[in-house]
Amino acid sequence: MINPLVLDAGLEAVLEVVESVVGDAFALADRIGAEVQSVFTGQPTVRRADLGAVVELARPALEDPAARIQGAGFVAAIDALADSRWWLEWFMFSNGAAERLLVDTDPRGENFYDYGSLPWFDVPQRTGRRYITGPYVDYLCTDDYTLTFTVPVTVRDRFVGVAGADVRVFTFEKAILPCLRATQRKVAIVNDQRRIVLSNSARHVSGTLLRAELPSYRIEDLPLSVVELTS
Amino acid sequence: MPLRFYGSGAAAVFAPLETLSRSELVARRLTDAIALGLIPDAEQLPGESDLAGIFGVSTTTIREALSSLRLRGLIDTRRGRGGGSFVRAHEEISTAIVRDRLEELSLAQLRDLGDHYSAIAGTAARLAAERATSDDVERLTAVCDSLESAEGLGGRRRADAQFHIEVAATAQSTRLYRAEVSLQAEVGTLLWLAFGDDESHRRTVRSCRDVVAAIDRTDGEAARAAAEERVADSTARLIDLRLTLEDR
Numbered sequence A: 001m002i003n004p005l006v007l008d009a010g011l012e013a014v015l016e017v018v019e020s021v022v023g024d025a026f027a028l029a030d031r032i033g034a035e036v037q038s039v040f041t042g043q044p045t046v047r048r049a050d051l052g053a054v055v056e057l058a059r060p061a062l063e064d065p066a067a068r069i070q071g072a073g074f075v076a077a078i079d080a081l082a083d084s085r086w087w088l089e090w091f092m093f094s095n096g097a098a099e100r101l102l103v104d105t106d107p108r109g110e111n112f113y114d115y116g117s118l119p120w121f122d123v124p125q126r127t128g129r130r131y132i133t134g135p136y137v138d139y140l141c142t143d144d145y146t147l148t149f150t151v152p153v154t155v156r157d158r159f160v161g162v163a164g165a166d167v168r169v170f171t172f173e174k175a176i177l178p179c180l181r182a183t184q185r186k187v188a189i190v191n192d193q194r195r196i197v198l199s200n201s202a203r204h205v206s207g208t209l210l211r212a213e214l215p216s217y218r219i220e221d222l223p224l225s226v227v228e229l230t231s
Numbered sequence B: 001m002p003l004r005f006y007g008s009g010a011a012a013v014f015a016p017l018e019t020l021s022r023s024e025l026v027a028r029r030l031t032d033a034i035a036l037g038l039i040p041d042a043e044q045l046p047g048e049s050d051l052a053g054i055f056g057v058s059t060t061t062i063r064e065a066l067s068s069l070r071l072r073g074l075i076d077t078r079r080g081r082g083g084g085s086f087v088r089a090h091e092e093i094s095t096a097i098v099r100d101r102l103e104e105l106s107l108a109q110l111r112d113l114g115d116h117y118s119a120i121a122g123t124a125a126r127l128a129a130e131r132a133t134s135d136d137v138e139r140l141t142a143v144c145d146s147l148e149s150a151e152g153l154g155g156r157r158r159a160d161a162q163f164h165i166e167v168a169a170t171a172q173s174t175r176l177y178r179a180e181v182s183l184q185a186e187v188g189t190l191l192w193l194a195f196g197d198d199e200s201h202r203r204t205v206r207s208c209r210d211v212v213a214a215i216d217r218t219d220g221e222a223a224r225a226a227a228e229e230r231v232a233d234s235t236a237r238l239i240d241l242r243l244t245l246e247d248r
Helices: A009-042 A053-063 A119-127 A169-182 B022-035 B048-055 B059-071 B093-103 B107-131 B134-149 B152-170 B174-194 B198-216 B220-247
Strands: A071-076 A087-094 A097-102 A131-138 A144-155 A158-168 A187-191 A196-199 A216-218 A224-228 B075-078 B084-087
Touching: A009 A053, A009 A071, A009 A144, A009 A158, A009 A169, A009 A187, A009 A224, A053 A071, A053 A087, A053 A097, A119 A131, A119 A144, A119 A158, A131 A187, A131 B152, A144 A169, A158 A169, A169 A187, A169 A196, B022 B048, B022 B059, B022 B093, B022 B174, B048 B059, B059 B075, B059 B084, B093 B174, B093 B220, B107 B134, B107 B152, B107 B174, B107 B198, B107 B220, B134 B152, B134 B198, B152 B174, B152 B198, B174 B220, B198 B220
Parallel strands: none
Antiparallel strands: A071 A087, A071 A158, A087 A097, A131 A144, A144 A158, A187 A196, A187 A224, A216 A224, B075 B084
């Protein structure tokens, strides 16, 4: 049996910053999710054009110079919308402004991609719970090393899609590394697959899998843990 | 500029262009798309300003590219209402393109291209084996399955490119992923136009399965060897084909 990680003031500070970055991303996802839910609740059929409020919520977050959000929006469950089987009402920060992501909705199209089985969509759909995907190379949206925060959107027990936000691993690291370094302990933040998101050890770099059993502390309600490294 | 879902992941055909004459490169990408059947016969191309947006170039550049496609008989342009550029696909295009492309390359350049590709594909496969979770292996297996059932040159090239991009993504490396995308654009199309037959397709599927099996065993060296062997085999076949061009 591995001992749980003993928290000290330094690690408490790390948890605080992690929870703030993660909390901001999920708060945006929740706002978008609530808005989409109210659209679906208010009318029998929903079309792409009915999702206009999503950009109004995403834009201020994406264009805020202090914000850490790279992308945000709503991804519809297959056949949830009346006028497109697949749809991403998604916006990204690019060249100083929020830009709409163009979606090829024709399954035969060169740029079509069926997102139904991808973790950021599938896990909230299956579990009914919020989820953090990554770190992963996001070749669909950001084209960068990314963390994606998604929450399920349900209307009268029917899953209609996920609302979410992207944070680049670069941004996550910039926010958290100073206090991680200040702990004076060798620690890593890992996801539920034991993949390292960030550590303060050159022997345990982001993206690699931590195979050893080590003292760890699971951050409440999140698929993230803080692990004490021994070397 | 608008951003595209699965933009770079779609590799080759509509990737942004960087070097050489821009209009030549646009013409090349459109020619590839037509030859691979991605833009079917009689299909209308997007308008000049839409194409300019997709490729990130000016409408003047698009006009030059379209004019060279017209000269080669690959498109028809009709004026007026309901007008635009329409694809004229024909059987011999693939052979002609492969010959043109290969003639531009020396044996030493082909060997060098193979060396570069081997470095990227081999390292991506080794790192993927070290860094893959069981979910990753499941996804790679699914991509292999869709490669196996893919039909037509365009469908097979796309599934093949997706497999290699997925391996680089499994390696957790943004740089290897970008290198793979640009190599797919450079050489992927050429390989599929030259060797798009059913037997080559079966060989490709087998080699992808070998890579996934090694990744599943977390055997980095075997994954690297399988990926490198496949590149070496493709390079040798391209060099053989290049040699036959000397026979005329």
